[in-house]
Amino acid sequence: MSAVAGHALSLQRVSKRYGDFVAVQDASLEVASGQFLTLLGPSGSGKTTILMMIAGFVEPTEGRVLLDGRDITALPPERRDFGMVFQGYALFPHMTVAENVAFPLRVRKLGRAERDAKVRAALDLVQLDRFAERKPSQLSGGQQQRVALARALVFDPALLLLDEPLSALDKKLRAELQEELKALHRRVGRTFINVTHDQEEALSLSDEIAILNHGHLIQVGAPETLYERPATRFVADFLGKSNFIEGEAEADAGGFVLRRGAARVVASGAPRAGRTLLSLRPEKIALLPEGATEDNVVEGRIASWSYVGTGYALTVMTPDLGNIRVHLPAWRIPVSPAEGLPVRLGWARDAAVAVAEDPGSPVPGGVA
Amino acid sequence: MGGHRPGWLNGTLAWATVIYLILPITIILPVSLTDQRFLSLPYERLSAQHYVTLLTTPAWTNAILQSAWIATASTLLAVVLGTLCAIGCWRLSRRSTDLVRALMLLPIIIPTITYAVGLYRYFARLGLLDSFTGVVIAHGVTGIPYVVITVSTALAAFDPRLESAARGMGASLGQTLRWVILPRIMPGIVSGAIFAFIHSWDELVVVLFIASRRVFTLPRKIWDGINENLDPAMAAVAVLLVGMTVLLLLMDLALRRRRTG
Ligand SMILES: Nc1ncnc2c1ncn2[C@@H]1O[C@H](COP(=O)(O)OP(=O)(O)OP(=O)(O)O)[C@@H](O)[C@H]1O
Ligand SMILES: [Mg+2]
Numbered sequence: 302m303s304a305v306a307g308h309a310l311s312l313q314r315v316s317k318r319y320g321d322f323v324a325v326q327d328a329s330l331e332v333a334s335g336q337f338l339t340l341l342g343p344s345g346s347g348k349t350t351i352l353m354m355i356a357g358f359v360e361p362t363e364g365r366v367l368l369d370g371r372d373i374t375a376l377p378p379e380r381r382d383f384g385m386v387f388q389g390y391a392l393f394p395h396m397t398v399a400e401n402v403a404f405p406l407r408v409r410k411l412g413r414a415e416r417d418a419k420v421r422a423a424l425d426l427v428q429l430d431r432f433a434e435r436k437p438s439q440l441s442g443g444q445q446q447r448v449a450l451a452r453a454l455v456f457d458p459a460l461l462l463l464d465e466p467l468s469a470l471d472k473k474l475r476a477e478l479q480e481e482l483k484a485l486h487r488r489v490g491r492t493f494i495n496v497t498h499d500q501e502e503a504l505s506l507s508d509e510i511a512i513l514n515h516g517h518l519i520q521v522g523a524p525e526t527l528y529e530r531p532a533t534r535f536v537a538d539f540l541g542k543s544n545f546i547e548g549e550a551e552a553d554a555g556g557f558v559l560r561r562g563a564a565r566v567v568a569s570g571a572p573r574a575g576r577t578l579l580s581l582r583p584e585k586i587a588l589l590p591e592g593a594t595e596d597n598v599v600e601g602r603i604a605s606w607s608y609v610g611t612g613y614a615l616t617v618m619t620p621d622l623g624n625i626r627v628h629l630p631a632w633r634i635p636v637s638p639a640e641g642l643p644v645r646l647g648w649a650r651d652a653a654v655a656v657a658e659d660p661g662s663p664v665p666g667g668v669a
Numbered sequence: 670m671g672g673h674r675p676g677w678l679n680g681t682l683a684w685a686t687v688i689y690l691i692l693p694i695t696i697i698l699p700v701s702l703t704d705q706r707f708l709s710l711p712y713e714r715l716s717a718q719h720y721v722t723l724l725t726t727p728a729w730t731n732a733i734l735q736s737a738w739i740a741t742a743s744t745l746l747a748v749v750l751g752t753l754c755a756i757g758c759w760r761l762s763r764r765s766t767d768l769v770r771a772l773m774l775l776p777i778i779i780p781t782i783t784y785a786v787g788l789y790r791y792f793a794r795l796g797l798l799d800s801f802t803g804v805v806i807a808h809g810v811t812g813i814p815y816v817v818i819t820v821s822t823a824l825a826a827f828d829p830r831l832e833s834a835a836r837g838m839g840a841s842l843g844q845t846l847r848w849v850i851l852p853r854i855m856p857g858i859v860s861g862a863i864f865a866f867i868h869s870w871d872e873l874v875v876v877l878f879i880a881s882r883r884v885f886t887l888p889r890k891i892w893d894g895i896n897e898n899l900d901p902a903m904a905a906v907a908v909l910l911v912g913m914t915v916l917l918l919l920m921d922l923a924l925r926r927r928r929t930g
Contacts, residue, residue: 456838
């Protein structure tokens with residue numbers, strides 16, 4: 302593949318309405334050249350709609366789509382030159398693997414020799430050279446997915462759009478292909494925009510994640526940022542799991558302290574006052590052994606527990622803060638868990654972050 | 670397949686129906702092999718003389734050729750128009766296109782005789798009566814519904830994402846049509862063509878109305894023959910007609926089998 306860099310893409314205040322139903326509301330997004338961006342959100346949140354507006358299959362009701370600074374909002378899809386992997390692959394069933402991959406080159410009227418060479422290179426890239434003469438129906442799901450990738454990459458597009466390319470696969474194959482996708486992205490150096498509702502996939506693949514809910518773009522950022530510093534309750538809950546503690550905050554020396562009934566929770570960060578919602582990840586809470594102490598200590602009893610392979614998932618009933626979920630690796634649990642067992646929970650003051658409530662109700666127009 | 674075995678009553682009824690449907694056709698075969706000079710069952714031995722007559726009498730060979738030509742040309746017309754109409758309706762797919770599709774089925778909904786009377790008046794004004802072109806147009810138009818039905822069925826099974834995929838890869842409408850849509854619906858088109866051909870091949874009523882001296886299709890020749898003399902060659906022609914139709918239907922069946930198998 303040549304050394305051309307990927308396209309930079311930007312969405313400027315893009316909205317899409319169907320009648321009075323709002324599928325995407327005022328979304329702005331910058332994707333830098335060569336970046337791997339993932340659109341993440343629950344079903345119906347508008348991910349495909351945004352991708353289709355980028356691809357040109359759906360026309361935005363408002364806003365503009367820019368490619369390297371050029372307005373392409375009105376450009377039809379066949380003139381955008383993007384590679385695309387559709388939800389469910391959309392391979393041509395009447396063509397062989399090689400013919401499928403050759404399709405974009407045939408459209409571009411490339412010479413026979415050049416076409417064959419490029420097809421071979423693309424199939425090599427996804428390690429499918431041995432399957433060139435098969436029909437898609439004779440391939441496994443993972444192989445079909447790689448054909449779709451090869452077909453999207455063969456004409457060297459500067460921007461690759463992927464709509465849930467891995468959703469049809471089983472967990473193990475998905476993990477494998479995630480690796481391949483990531484390696485591929487590094488090798489070809491193009492801009493990738495991926496859609497998924499699988500948070501693990503988003504976290505492990507992306508340079509940047511854009512989180513969507515009810516057609517709103519809630520937060521965009523690097524995976525670590527989004528995971529460690531979620532902006533809203535929805536982000537904290539959707540990306541990983543979270544406990545929420547709500548109370549009245551007031552500033553103190555190291556950040557702020559949150560009061561809820563008799564309990565006091567200290568947290569670091571910008572001092573704040575008034576009603577505050579804290580997000581606390583289950584894996585940042587420890588079960589304190591006898592005599593140990595932490596910035597925050599809460600007592601409770603184990604309400605339920607389960608073994609999940611990587612460790613234990615506990616729900617601890619506390620008098621002051623309600624149910625708290627705790628996730629611990631097996632070697633960090635000082636007792637053998639049992640229902641009703643009294644435990645002391647502890648976490649550092651920088652473990653919890655303040656998050657905003659989400660922009661109240663769903664988008665006007667109604668969402669199920 | 671699971672399910673109940675049909676009871677004896679059901680079975681008997683079904684077979685009776687089949688025999689009732691097939692009997693007239695099976696009678697034709699021995700009659701066509703008669704050794705007599707009039708329509709009858711063979712008296713002493715089987716004879717192919719009437720087939721020989723059929724293939725050596727210019728009037729008959731002419732009719733066969735005419736029928737074949739008309740059927741081929743009208744099939745071409747029906748396939749092109751029917752396919753375009755079905756694809757157009759499918760691409761637009763609005764409520765109004767349902768109406769268009771229903772309209773295209775009119776030729777097989779309206780009684781043929783009504784249609785024929787209408788055509789007669791219309792063609793008289795256009796000077797198409799008793800012309801080759803006239804019959805081709807009439808058969809082509811009445812053959813369209815078969816093509817619209819089979820192609821629409823094929824399109825309903827066509828995954829619209831394939832079209833999006835093709836366009837997303839830069840294909841123009843023409844390229845998408847040629848390389849993606851048409852190959853996918855080809856079995857439907859071929860089916861439609863076969864039915865349109867059969868339709869023209871054994872159509873009589875319309876021809877009776879709009880043809881007089883110049884155009885003599887096979888069914889019309891039989892019709893005239895029955896009215897004039899009871900030549901057993903007609904039975905041979907009938908066998909030829911039925912044989913051709915059965916052959917085409919088998920071809921359609923084989924194509925379908927290959928598609929699903
Ligand atoms: N053509 C349309 N007409 C009306 N509503 C539509 C149309 N296309 C999408 N929508 C609505 O827009 C919303 C967003 O749809 P979209 O396909 O973008 O969701 P998604 O995030 O891709 O979901 P999924 O994960 O299930 O694929 C949905 O509520 C959907 O019902
Ligand atoms: Mg989707």
